[in-house]
Amino acid sequence: MxxxxxxxxxxxxxxxxxxxxxxxxxxxxxxxxxxxxxxxxxxxxxxxxxxxxxxxxxxxxxxxxxxxxxxxxxxxxxxxxxxxxxxxxxxxxxxxxxxxxxxxxxxxxxxxxxxxFPDLTAGTFSHTFKLTASDLKMLIDRTQFAISTEETRYYLNGIFFHTIEAQGDLKLRAVATDGHRLARADIKAPSGSEGMPGIIIPRKTVGELQKLVDNPEATVTIEVSDAKIRLSIGSIVMTSKLIDGTFPDYQRVIPTGNDKEMRVDCQTFAQAVDRVSTISSERGRAVKLALTDGQLLLTVNNPDSGSATDELAVSYESDAMEIGFNAKYLLDITAQLSGTDAVFLLADAGSPTLIRDTAGDDALYVLMPMRV
CATH class of the missing domain: 3.10.150.10 (DNA Polymerase III, subunit A, domain 2)
Incomplete structure (x- = not known):
């Protein structure tokens, strides 16, 4: 040569x-x-x-x-x-x-x-469809942070992609969860994806893919089978095995009866959470949210180093309540929101909370509370 x-x-x-x-x-x-x-x-x-x-x-x-x-x-x-x-x-x-x-x-x-040199023989693919790199990047970016790193629940170590009927349309949906939080994002299902098998793309493949979809104008050709996925972007071809497991029924953990709504400026909220969590310990990253009419009080107590509080004006008109969350998980979710406001739909201190983006309904987040 x-x-x-x-x-x-x-x-x-x-x-x-x-x-x-x-x-x-x-x-x-x-x-x-x-x-x-x-x-x-x-x-x-x-x-x-x-x-x-x-x-x-x-x-x-x-x-x-x-x-x-x-x-x-x-x-x-x-x-x-x-x-x-x-x-x-x-x-x-x-x-x-x-x-x-x-x-x-x-x-x-x-x-x-x-x-x-080994050859990862691809076999035959049952479904082929095309996505814009920007759509694929959106699905990955909005859900990737919630992938579990716990090896024992290996079926959660990736993003679950599948098609689903929602609001009268067929959607291509990406879901990731680690048991503490869940992230879900939808786009209109592309032609050719109808009836595709539900697939779990492993964490390492997701990470590499995220680096390859850097040109939003590019088109990604996706081929899937029960065991493998192949993605072609320009002259790059990526073939990966899929996680051989069954993704849990995530619909069951998405609450439907949360009737207490809090609206807060996303950036202001994230900055306040970041400020008060400075005092929290690595082990217990809990931040307490105390809600009253039009007001939110954030509190962090660390027996070893002290305490911190911060107050924000919010849109909230339900009964007063207190609920605790992991500060890092709150920041991970608010970092994904593209609208100016974050919408929290709450039930009580022990039930999962739903978080939505005001920029559109293509993404949704569920966060489990912590005892504080």
């Missing part, structure tokens, strides 16, 4: 694919990125056996060929080369090493044979 290509193109593609590679690997080939030069492009592929990303970048190919080299090492070398440089890649006749040359810099890396 002998090729020359722009450093910026190589770095951009490597940046997308190398992140999939785990830093510690018991299988040496999984530390490598597969490079395949053919025609007028260099194709790169990296995998951790659950997630695979491939991307093509333009290259001047003198001699076609393929090899695998350490992914993080190659990325670090290319990253440290000067801007605007040309990079020359060539393998030795026996395929044992690859030379990377640019200007006066020259590196030699150990290679492993292409034949050893």
């Amino acid at each position: 002998r090729i020359t290509l722009e450093r910026s193109n190589l770095l951009k593609s490597l940046n997308h694919v190398h992140r999939v590679v785990e830093r510690r690997n018991t299988i040496p080939i999984l530390s490598n990125v597969l490079l395949r030069a053919d025609g007028t492009a260099l194709a790169m592929k990296a995998t951790d056996l659950d997630l695979e990303i491939t991307e093509e970048t333009p290259a001047n190919v003198e001699q076609a060929g393929a090899t695998t080299v350490p992914a993080h090492l190659l990325y670090d070398i290319v990253r440290k080369l000067p801007d605007g440089a040309e990079v020359f890649l060539a393998t030795t006749p026996d395929g044992g090493t690859m030379t990377i040359a640019s200007g006066r810099s020259k590196f030699s890396l150990q290679c492993l044979p292409e034949a050893d």
Whole structure:
């Protein structure tokens, strides 16, 4: 293999694919990125056996060929080369090493044979549909923070995507929960998604996907089956296994009879919660909300360091009540709201609270209270 290509193109593609590679690997080939030069492009592929990303970048190919080299090492070398440089890649006749040359810099890396590189065979996909990158990004951004990190409930370690009939329309819905809070976001179901199986996209795949949908104008082609999902954005193709489990019936935890409504300026509320929670301990991050007519009193008590209070004017006309929440969870949710006001629908101190955005009804949040 002998090729020359722009450093910026190589770095951009490597940046997308190398992140999939785990830093510690018991299988040496999984530390490598597969490079395949053919025609007028260099194709790169990296995998951790659950997630695979491939991307093509333009290259001047003198001699076609393929090899695998350490992914993080190659990325670090290319990253440290000067801007605007040309990079020359060539393998030795026996395929044992690859030379990377640019200007006066020259590196030699150990290679492993292409034949050893695993292939995440996709199989057949039952449903194919297209989404704009901005829609997909919205669904991920609004729900990702609520993904559980508890490995025992592995079926909560991702975002649940499915289609559902709501208000007479078919919606594509994303849901995530960790048992303490729930986030739900909807968009109009795209053509081709009708009847698709409900799928749970793993946390790592969601994180990588979030970095790839940075151009809102791009179109994402999504293919799904019961076990895998494939997403194509331009020259990037990402294939991932899905979480093999059943997502719980989340509809049961969304309260319907919460009749006490509080409206508060979202930014002012978030700043007040952030201020009073300065005093809270890492272990007990509870903030108490005391509601009376038109007024909200926020209180945090920490036996080790002291207490804090803050008062806000709110729109609230129901009976006086007190309820406690985890301050971090409140801030996570308010960070997702795009409207000026946050709407809290409450029942009592022991029941889940519903939080909505005034900017539209495409997202909804449920938060479990804490004892304070």
